[in-house]
Amino acid sequence: MRLVFAGTPDFAATALKALLSTDHTIVGVYSQPDRPAGRGRKLQPSPVKQVALDNAIAVFQPESLKTPEAQQELADLQPDVMIVAAYGLILPEAVLALPAHGCLNIHASLLPRWRGAAPIHRAIAAGDENTGITIMQMDKGLDTGAMLLKTSTAIESTDTGGSLHDRLAELGGLAIAEALNQLEKGELSGEVQNDEQACYAHKLSKEEGHIDWTQSAVTIERLVRAFNPWPGTFTDLEQQRLRIHEATATDEHSQKPAGTVIRREREGIDVACGTGTLRITRLQLPGSRAQSVNDLINGGKHLLLPGQELN
Numbered sequence: 001m002r003l004v005f006a007g008t009p010d011f012a013a014t015a016l017k018a019l020l021s022t023d024h025t026i027v028g029v030y031s032q033p034d035r036p037a038g039r040g041r042k043l044q045p046s047p048v049k050q051v052a053l054d055n056a057i058a059v060f061q062p063e064s065l066k067t068p069e070a071q072q073e074l075a076d077l078q079p080d081v082m083i084v085a086a087y088g089l090i091l092p093e094a095v096l097a098l099p100a101h102g103c104l105n106i107h108a109s110l111l112p113r114w115r116g117a118a119p120i121h122r123a124i125a126a127g128d129e130n131t132g133i134t135i136m137q138m139d140k141g142l143d144t145g146a147m148l149l150k151t152s153t154a155i156e157s158t159d160t161g162g163s164l165h166d167r168l169a170e171l172g173g174l175a176i177a178e179a180l181n182q183l184e185k186g187e188l189s190g191e192v193q194n195d196e197q198a199c200y201a202h203k204l205s206k207e208e209g210h211i212d213w214t215q216s217a218v219t220i221e222r223l224v225r226a227f228n229p230w231p232g233t234f235t236d237l238e239q240q241r242l243r244i245h246e247a248t249a250t251d252e253h254s255q256k257p258a259g260t261v262i263r264r265e266r267e268g269i270d271v272a273c274g275t276g277t278l279r280i281t282r283l284q285l286p287g288s289r290a291q292s293v294n295d296l297i298n299g300g301k302h303l304l305l306p307g308q309e310l311n
Helices: 010-020 047-054 068-075 119-125 161-185 217-226 293-298
Strands: 002-007 025-030 035-037 042-044 081-085 103-107 130-137 147-154 233-237 240-250 261-265 268-272 277-284 290-292
Touching (some): 002 047, 010 081, 010 161, 217 277, 277 293, 290 293
Antiparallel strands (some): 130 147, 233 240
């Protein structure tokens, strides 16, 4: 089939690479316009654009797909299917109707759970035991289209937003290849979503990473994992902002106020929470790199001592 692919970040680039190994022809790739990045703030191609350039595929980067010119440009490619993965632009109904078989979306959750922008992180933060990939027939709603194919994976107790992202990216590539295989054979059919089971995965904000020590240790641990590597979690000690990279929850109960450092040992720094205790094992001081608590102690830093309060 003739495919058009639309995506921007690494998650989408992984799927594009998977499609390149199939027998289908990718006649065009859509990605968001280049953005400034790095110290020099030079314009940088997106991961998806870079994959397309490396494979001599035509790249299109319209600011919007709502104009007649952009829609005609897409129509001229005569796609059988348009594959969409974390593209970042709204597809108007006219675009959804252009390909012979419509537009298929690679969504990183088991729909209808976690519609929206940040399904990977929200699944970890909520304590979900499983997540996965849903190949969905796109419609005018937000992740509301018919579900065509699902593949699941367990969320491990050690999973971070980064590790789960990478695993789901690989699953997304496998899933879309299988969905296209079934589509060619006429075996792909859709299942209507139950809107009553849907929940919304709001876009992440940096401020959400500010730890509320009155929450349970389990809740905070999930947040630390979900927001690693981005946007990260943090807490304040007097005038210093400390970034928490790794932590584990324990059942230990303390009479100390939430946010109070209970003990500081080489294995970790224990902090009282609303329920339970959080053991911080890896953190980052202002102007420094992330380090283990053992390295912090070896460096002679007199921080996070018993009795000090975090907020």
